Amino acid sequence: MASPYVTVGSGDHHVIALHGWFGSAYGWGSLPDHLDGSAFTYAFMNLRGYGGRKDVSGEFTMEEAAADAIALADELGWDRFSLVGHSMGGKAIAQVLLQAPGRVRMMVAVNPVPASGVPFDDQSWALFDGAAENPGNRATIINFTTGSRLTPVFIDSLVRHSLEQSTVRAFAAYLPSWAKTDFSGQVKGNPARVRVIAGEHDPALGADLMRQTWLQHFPNAEMIVLANAGHYPMFETPVALATSVEEHLRLR
Numbered sequence: 001m002a003s004p005y006v007t008v009g010s011g012d013h014h015v016i017a018l019h020g021w022f023g024s025a026y027g028w029g030s031l032p033d034h035l036d037g038s039a040f041t042y043a044f045m046n047l048r049g050y051g052g053r054k055d056v057s058g059e060f061t062m063e064e065a066a067a068d069a070i071a072l073a074d075e076l077g078w079d080r081f082s083l084v085g086h087s088m089g090g091k092a093i094a095q096v097l098l099q100a101p102g103r104v105r106m107m108v109a110v111n112p113v114p115a116s117g118v119p120f121d122d123q124s125w126a127l128f129d130g131a132a133e134n135p136g137n138r139a140t141i142i143n144f145t146t147g148s149r150l151t152p153v154f155i156d157s158l159v160r161h162s163l164e165q166s167t168v169r170a171f172a173a174y175l176p177s178w179a180k181t182d183f184s185g186q187v188k189g190n191p192a193r194v195r196v197i198a199g200e201h202d203p204a205l206g207a208d209l210m211r212q213t214w215l216q217h218f219p220n221a222e223m224i225v226l227a228n229a230g231h232y233p234m235f236e237t238p239v240a241l242a243t244s245v246e247e248h249l250r251l252r
Contacts, residue, residue, distance in 0.1 A: 003052045005072060006044040009037025013105075013249060014078040016069050016096075017044045020087030020111075021174060022142065022158055024051035024165035028086075029235035034242035040249065042084075045072055047092075049170020060173035062088075062181065066095030073103070082106040082249050087205065087231065088113055088178040094187055094217075107194040108245050111205045111231050114213030116184035118205070128179065132172035135159050146230030147201030154235065187217045194221040195248035197241065199229035 006025045019027055025044040035042060047065050048058040058064050069092070073081050082105040085093035090112020097104050120128065131137040138159045143150070162171070196214045198207045207225050215221050224244050226233050233241040 004046055005052075006032075008032045008035055008042040008044065009040050011037060011039040011041050013040045014073075014076070014081040015040055015042045015084055015249065016073060016081055017042055017084040018065065018069060018086070018089030018092045019044070019047065019050070020089050021171070021178065022138065022162040023086060023089075024161070026051055027161050027165060029232070030238045031234040031242055034239050036246055040246070043072060043076060045069060047170075047174075049173075050166045054165075054167050054170075060170050061177040062092045062095045065089075065092040066099050069093075069096050070100050070103070079103060080105055082108070084108045084110065084245060085112060086110040086234070088174060091115060091178050095183070097190065097192055098183070098186055104192065106249050106251065107192055108197065108248055109194060109214060110197045110233065110241070110245075111199055111202055112196065112214065113178050113205065114184065114209070115187045115217055116182045116213055118179050120179065128175060132168050132175075135163060138162055142232075145202055145204045146232060146236070147203065149201060150230070150236075158232070184213070184217055190218055191220055192218055193251065194218045195244070196221055196223045197233065197244055198223060198225050199231055199233055199236070200225055200227050201230040205231065
């Protein structure tokens with residue numbers, strides 16, 4: 001039976017991980033293979049409409065995703081936990097911080113969408129808005145956000161994963177929430193300790209945008225730029241990503 005989440009490790013430091021628009025709880029590449037399960041317990045959660053929760057209806061918003069993450073922590077008996085969020089999931093973990101600030105230990109935002117959303121021109125919006133129904137749009141987006149430098153076999157595998165692991169309805173509905181809503185005014189000045197990880201070859205959510213958004217919103221944020229990675233470092237550079245994630249989570 002498909003699970004609403006996937007657990008990795010059995011350590012005392014609890015971590016909830018939220019996937020991106022094209023991902024799922026099963027879409028973290030080989031990253032889970034390189035995590036320290038003796039120190040950490042990770043819960044890779046499926047958002048509504050994805051993976052083992054494909055049949056779960058809802059509003060498909062960042063606020064709802066955050067509330068579901070907190071509900072998962074309650075279900076697991078985790079009073080305190082850290083957060084990892086990729087892309088769309090990065091914006092969702094910022095919402096978790098707003099909804100349960102006293103429960104969040106550390107945050108790692110991987111190629112994250114900012115709380116302010118993402119600026120789109122008309123052509124780009126049409127490409128993303130059409131991606132729910134058109135696999136070709138999905139392939140174009142993945143190719144662009146990884147720097148147009150990776151094998152088509154890899155791109156096709158991510159497209160296939162997104163088609164198999166999400167419903168068209170949910171995929172379409174999440175777009176305006178992660179792309180266009182702006183709650184940056186609520187997070188500005190938050191003292192949370194955040195590591196922002198950007199891919200060297202990510203032209204959409206790269207280091208420059210992170211400096212203008214995440215590093216401005218969170219005064220205690222720091223940024224790491226991963227070499228040889230685009231928007232999907234869990235596939236492109238999984239060992240380096242695992243190292244950077246856990247280096248931050250181990251801080252006191």
